[in-house]
Amino acid sequence: MTQPITLKSDKSLMFLRSTKRRKNGKEHTYWSVVESRRVGGSRVVQKHLLYLGEINDSQKAAWSEAVEVFDEKEGASKQVALFPANRPVPDLDCEMIRIRMSEMKLCRPRQWGACWLACYLWDQLRLDEFWCPRLPASREGTNWLNVLKTLVSYQLIDPGSEWRLHRQWFERSAMGDLLGEDARLAQDDTLYRCLDKLLPHKEAMFGYLQQRWKDLFCAEFEVLLYDLTSTYFEIDPPEEGQRKFGYSRDKRPDCVQVVIALVVTPDGLPLAYEVMDGNTSDKTTLHDFLAKIEKHYGKARRVWVMDRGIPTEETLAEMRAAETPTHYLCGTPRGRLSKLEESFLSKPWQEVRQSVQVKMTKDKEDLYILARSEGRMDKERSMRRRKLKKYIKRLKELQKQDLTRDQLLKKLGAAQHDAGRCHTVVDVSLPDEIIKRGRKKKKDATNKEGEKDQTDKIATSEQATLPATAEARATPTLIQNLVFRINRPKLRALRRGEGTYLLRSNMTEDDPGKLWQFYLQLVEIEQAFKELKNDLSVRPIYHQLEHRIEAHIFIAFMAYCLHVTLKQYTKALAPGLTPRAVIEKLAAIQMIDVHLNTTDGRTVIMSRYTEPEKDLQLLLQRLKLALPAQSKPRITAEEVKRVA
Numbered sequence: 001m002t003q004p005i006t007l008k009s010d011k012s013l014m015f016l017r018s019t020k021r022r023k024n025g026k027e028h029t030y031w032s033v034v035e036s037r038r039v040g041g042s043r044v045v046q047k048h049l050l051y052l053g054e055i056n057d058s059q060k061a062a063w064s065e066a067v068e069v070f071d072e073k074e075g076a077s078k079q080v081a082l083f084p085a086n087r088p089v090p091d092l093d094c095e096m097i098r099i100r101m102s103e104m105k106l107c108r109p110r111q112w113g114a115c116w117l118a119c120y121l122w123d124q125l126r127l128d129e130f131w132c133p134r135l136p137a138s139r140e141g142t143n144w145l146n147v148l149k150t151l152v153s154y155q156l157i158d159p160g161s162e163w164r165l166h167r168q169w170f171e172r173s174a175m176g177d178l179l180g181e182d183a184r185l186a187q188d189d190t191l192y193r194c195l196d197k198l199l200p201h202k203e204a205m206f207g208y209l210q211q212r213w214k215d216l217f218c219a220e221f222e223v224l225l226y227d228l229t230s231t232y233f234e235i236d237p238p239e240e241g242q243r244k245f246g247y248s249r250d251k252r253p254d255c256v257q258v259v260i261a262l263v264v265t266p267d268g269l270p271l272a273y274e275v276m277d278g279n280t281s282d283k284t285t286l287h288d289f290l291a292k293i294e295k296h297y298g299k300a301r302r303v304w305v306m307d308r309g310i311p312t313e314e315t316l317a318e319m320r321a322a323e324t325p326t327h328y329l330c331g332t333p334r335g336r337l338s339k340l341e342e343s344f345l346s347k348p349w350q351e352v353r354q355s356v357q358v359k360m361t362k363d364k365e366d367l368y369i370l371a372r373s374e375g376r377m378d379k380e381r382s383m384r385r386r387k388l389k390k391y392i393k394r395l396k397e398l399q400k401q402d403l404t405r406d407q408l409l410k411k412l413g414a415a416q417h418d419a420g421r422c423h424t425v426v427d428v429s430l431p432d433e434i435i436k437r438g439r440k441k442k443k444d445a446t447n448k449e450g451e452k453d454q455t456d457k458i459a460t461s462e463q464a465t466l467p468a469t470a471e472a473r474a475t476p477t478l479i480q481n482l483v484f485r486i487n488r489p490k491l492r493a494l495r496r497g498e499g500t501y502l503l504r505s506n507m508t509e510d511d512p513g514k515l516w517q518f519y520l521q522l523v524e525i526e527q528a529f530k531e532l533k534n535d536l537s538v539r540p541i542y543h544q545l546e547h548r549i550e551a552h553i554f555i556a557f558m559a560y561c562l563h564v565t566l567k568q569y570t571k572a573l574a575p576g577l578t579p580r581a582v583i584e585k586l587a588a589i590q591m592i593d594v595h596l597n598t599t600d601g602r603t604v605i606m607s608r609y610t611e612p613e614k615d616l617q618l619l620l621q622r623l624k625l626a627l628p629a630q631s632k633p634r635i636t637a638e639e640v641k642r643v644a
Contacts, residue, residue: 033106033594082596082604097635098599105595111157112174112609113589117582118153119178120625121562124216130208134201135194146179147194150186155559157583159537162191174591177607177631195551202554206272209561213269217568223303223518224271225264225525226289226310228282231533231553232257234540241546244278250539258541260553261285263293264528266521268564273557275550283312290319290326303507305518306330320365320506329505329518332368337502344370352513360512369503369512371519377499384422384498391419391426392484399482408482425491429483532560535580574622582623585616598635606633 019030035047082097122128128145135144153175154165170176170186179185213219230248232255243256250257257278263271272293276285286306293302304319308331311319319326337344340361347359355374360367394415398408408430416423503519532538538556543549566579574582594606608630612620620627 097602097604099596099604100599101596103597107593107595109590109592110172110174110177111587111589112177112591113586113612114157114583115153115174115178116589116627117566117586117625118156118562119149121156121565122149122152124565125209125212125561127558130205131201134204135197142190143179143181143185144194144197146181147185147190148198149179150175151191151194151555152558152562155536155555156562157587159556159559161542162195163188166191174609177591192548195548195555198551198554199547205558209269210271213265216565217267217269219265219267219269221265221271221302223266223305223521224293225266225305225522226261226286227307227522227525227529228259228261228280228285228310229529229533230257230259230278231539231541234542242275242277242549246277246279250533255540258549258553259285260538261289262525262528263289264525266518266524268524268528268567270528270557270560270564273553275553282310283315286310286312286315287318303327303329303518305522307522308332316366316506325506327505327507329503329507329515331519332502332504334497334500334502337370337497337500340368340370340502350512352516356516358512358516366504366506369501369505369515371501371503371512371516373499373501375499376501380498381495384494387419387422388425391415391423394418395426395428395482395484421494425487425494426484427487528560528564531563531579532556536560536563569623573624574619577619582619585619588613588616603636604633605636607631 017032017034019032021028021030037045037047082099127149131145131148135148137143137145150170151162151165154160154169157173158169160169166186166188170183176182176185184190210219210221230246230250232248232250232252233243234255242258244258245253245256246259247253248255248257259276259278259280261274261276263273265271274285274289274292290304304326306328311328311330316328316330319328340363343361344359347361349357349359349372351357356371358369358371360369362368398411398415403411412428501519503515505515507515536556536559538553541549541552543552563579566582570577570579570582589609589612591607591609594608596604596606598604609627612627
């Protein structure tokens with residue numbers, strides 16, 4: 001038996017379906033909601049959405065347990081028996097309610113699966129134990145712990161501004177159902193006030209996470225990865241506090257920014273971070289961060305793995321001269337390779353892994369490791385060829401154009417910028433006219449004294465180089481005969497450096513293969529920044545108050561802790577799936593309120609999450625996740641107007 005419930009779209013219709021079965025000589029009726037969808041032509045497919053259970057007059061004890069409901073008027077749970085209005089009601093000990101199945105409604109579809117997963121990951125890290133004593137409920141009854149849990153879950157699932165959470169996301173998600181809260185939890189002022197309470201507990205959070213990583217994943221902290229990134233502000237706040245213009249890794253030099261320094265383990269587990277001024281130089285950050293880590297985690301013989309732009313010679317000297325020597329492994333600019341080339345020539349290559357070879361040499365203080373990767377070589381060579389081919393094509397186009405001096409210089413500079421380092425292997429000869437003008441300008445600027453403004457000097461110099469006739473002054477001189485050729489020695493030198501890494505370390509007792517593996521782990525911190533910026537949208541920042549800027553980054557950091565916990569589970573149980581893919585798959589599980597009108601004017605509300613598809617069931621099985629039981633139905637305390 002099927003009954004239409006509501007029209008979902010032009011090609012989709014939902015039905016209430018009853019299925020009858022006879023068991024032990026008794027008839028049982030089971031009810032479910034299915035969707036009928038037209039997929040093409042006259043073909044129709046049906047999809048099971050919700051299972052509502054059994055509604056009949058047999059097996060009183062089992063049925064009474066199945067329909068235990070929460071009575072909003074009495075404020076307590078009780079057991080009732082539900083029967084269709086068109087069936088006779090038997091004599092039972094519990095309250096009997098007759099429902100009008102033809103008036104059933106499906107209301108408030110909302111996302112449930114990803115919200116449940118976020119709460120599950122929160123419980124795995126036992127963050128309630130950390131935050132409960134630090135975020136007690138207010139006297140007005142605001143549960144700050146649930147507010148924080150909502151903020152972190154929102155940042156993990158569908159990140160955006162707090163205003164969007166308040167106006168849109170909370171109502172479209174099942175966070176209120178999972179936390180037992182209503183819309184007051186997501187009021188905009190409540191969210192902002194929660195941000196104001198977080199920063200004093202940031203340092204304690206770092207220490208708590210260290211123990212959780214040990215308990216969950218047996219994490220070790222002998223090797224630490226350190227790197228920096230930046231995040232910008234989409235709004236136009238004043239350049240004050242930590243918001244500064246600086247080198248933007250996001251290619252947004254037009255926006256003020258802050259710099260974030262992050263320390264993670266080789267498995268990507270975050271330990272600590274620091275927010276710095278937007279114009280902070282990478283070289284100035286390492287010294288203070290070493291002291292910060294020693295303060296929190298004690299002194300130990302750790303290995304710090306860094307990129308080449310972070311440590312300075314002074315900082316490395318301090319690390320070597322410390323009471324407890326600190327080991328380091330960092331990249332080195334390739335320019336140093338020319339100084340060490342002779343010492344490397346006499347050393348043999350050692351194969352540490354497939355297609356990767358290394359050789360070592362020592363100086364007075366450090367060990368230098370030269371690594372050569374065939375895969376990296378092929379990649380860099382392909383990139384260089386592509387850029388060089390484009391650059392030469394552009395030079396040939398400039399040869400055919402009639403350009404003024406200024407036009408030629410601008411177009412040539414743009415072409416060199418696009419070519420990057422590849423333009424150095426091409427020698428470009430500028431026309432004599434440009435060279436003469438440049439010399440003339442320099443001479444005029446030197447000889448003319450007493451000029452009040454540099455602009456006047458340049459203008460005078462330019463005027464002196466123009467032809468004397470009025471017609472020539474009105475028409476710019478056109479430049480031709482641009483000449484270029486490839487510098488073969490420079491090209492060979494560039495080819496020799498492709499696919500090579502020059503590393504520097506004070507761990508002289510270790511073999512080169514192990515050092516190479518340590519350096520490759522820098523990929524983990526680069527992946528952490530990628531996930532923070534893309535999956536968790538730490539950028540852009542919309543806040544203007546200084547402490548809320550840091551609180552926003554702290555929320556993103558905690559969301560990343562949930563993200564990396566899920567990443568560890570998927571790596572062990574479902575390799576090949578990313579955390580974002582798992583979140584998106586679980587987000588397909590929706591929660592719907594099933595409203596059943598009764599004959600006495602009340603409404604039975606059954607909040608049910610939809611049945612997961614077969615592939616999602618397999619994923620849950622692989623990740624060893626068990627969905628919770630469906631929530632208990634509830635009966636509204638107020639009477640409702642029955643549909644005629």
